[in-house]
Amino acid sequence: MKPFFIDYPQEKIAEHQHAYRCAYCKIPTTVIFGLIENHDEACQYRQQQSKWVQLEAKLKPHHAHFDEPHADEVD
Ligand SMILES: [Zn+2]
Numbered sequence: 743m744k745p746f747f748i749d750y751p752q753e754k755i756a757e758h759q760h761a762y763r764c765a766y767c768k769i770p771t772t773v774i775f776g777l778i779e780n781h782d783e784a785c786q787y788r789q790q791q792s793k794w795v796q797l798e799a800k801l802k803p804h805h806a807h808f809d810e811p812h813a814d815e816v817d
Pocket residue numbers: 750764765766767768769781782785786787788
């Protein structure tokens with residue numbers, strides 16, 4: 743399941759009664775639909791989030807596949 747990103751700054755679309763868009767890339771929230779990749783590539787919010795995602799990936803320990811000792815294994 744993909745994480746939803748809905749904490750981006752939004753602004754009202756003047757031409758539409760109940761429509762909002764990203765304050766940075768001006769893409770409507772109905773198009774973004776909570777997905778980071780639906781923001782414009784140059785979107786400040788998207789770039790910021792991407793940075794965090796990359797940073798998190800770096801901080802997460804990679805589970806190396808080392809052999810667990812099998813104490814109960816008998817030759
Ligand atoms: Zn955006």
